[in-house]
Amino acid sequence: MKKRGKKYLETAKNVDQTKSYSVQEAVDLVKKSSRKFNETVDMAVRLNVNPKKADQNVRGVLLLPHGTGKKVRICVVAKGEKYKEAEALEGVSAKGPEEFVQEVEKGKIDFDVLIAAPDSMKELGRVAKILGPKGLMPNPRSGTVTFEIRQIVEKLKKGQYEFRVDVAGILHLVAGKVSFDKEKLVENIQEIIRVIQQVKPSSVKGQYVRSITLSSTMGPGISIASEIV
Numbered sequence: 001m002k003k004r005g006k007k008y009l010e011t012a013k014n015v016d017q018t019k020s021y022s023v024q025e026a027v028d029l030v031k032k033s034s035r036k037f038n039e040t041v042d043m044a045v046r047l048n049v050n051p052k053k054a055d056q057n058v059r060g061v062l063l064l065p066h067g068t069g070k071k072v073r074i075c076v077v078a079k080g081e082k083y084k085e086a087e088a089l090e091g092v093s094a095k096g097p098e099e100f101v102q103e104v105e106k107g108k109i110d111f112d113v114l115i116a117a118p119d120s121m122k123e124l125g126r127v128a129k130i131l132g133p134k135g136l137m138p139n140p141r142s143g144t145v146t147f148e149i150r151q152i153v154e155k156l157k158k159g160q161y162e163f164r165v166d167v168a169g170i171l172h173l174v175a176g177k178v179s180f181d182k183e184k185l186v187e188n189i190q191e192i193i194r195v196i197q198q199v200k201p202s203s204v205k206g207q208y209v210r211s212i213t214l215s216s217t218m219g220p221g222i223s224i225a226s227e228i229v
Helices: 006-012 023-032 080-087 097-105 118-134 149-157 182-198
Strands: 040-047 059-062 074-077 092-095 113-116 161-164 170-177 209-216 222-224
Touching: 023 182, 023 209, 023 222, 040 182, 059 182, 074 097, 074 118, 074 149, 080 092, 080 149, 092 097, 097 118, 113 118, 113 149, 161 170, 170 182, 182 209
Parallel strands: 074 092, 074 113
Antiparallel strands: 040 170, 040 209, 059 161, 209 222
C-alpha cells in the first residue's frame, strides 16, 4: 500500500469520497489542498469509449481561456524564410530538418511541443519512431504541421495543448495552477468539459462521461458530478 504524507492525509479528511461535488466546490477543495509550491490542477475524465476502435479514439485540442500556467518549450523545424521567421520568435528553438534529425538520433529531445513546416515533414519521418511514442510527432489535426508558424506559437504560449484518450479510456488534462483565481479555474474546467462533449463520437451509446476527477499535483482526487455534462 502506498504511504501517504501527513499533509495529504489532513487534506483528504475534507473530501467525502462517497460524494460528487460541483465544479465550484471541487475547485475550493483543490485550492485548500495546495502545498508550498504552485501545484498543477489536473483532471482525469473517464469516458465510455473503446480506444481500440478508430472512431472512438477521442482526441482534440484545448485552448483554455486562462491558459495552463505552464511554460512550454517549443521547437520549430523549418527551412528558408520560415526558419528565419521561427528564429526571430522569442522563446522558440528553431532548427533545420537535418540538424534536428541528427540531434534526436543522438537522444537530444529538449522540447515539449514540436512544430514543423509541411516541407520539413519528409525528413522528420526518419525519427518518427522516436518521437511518435513520446507524443511529440507534429500532426496537422493539432495544428503543429503548418506554415503559419507565428500563429501556432502564439496559441501554444497561451496554453493550447493536444489531448488524447489513453488505452483505458481516460483523458488526462491540465486545468491550470492552484494559484489561479477560483473563477479562472472554474472557467477553464467548464471549457474542458465543453470541448470533451464536442468531440463525443457518434457511435457511443449511453452515458459518455463516466467520471471526472479533479486534483492538485499532490492532493487527493475530488469527484465532480457527472450530471454537469
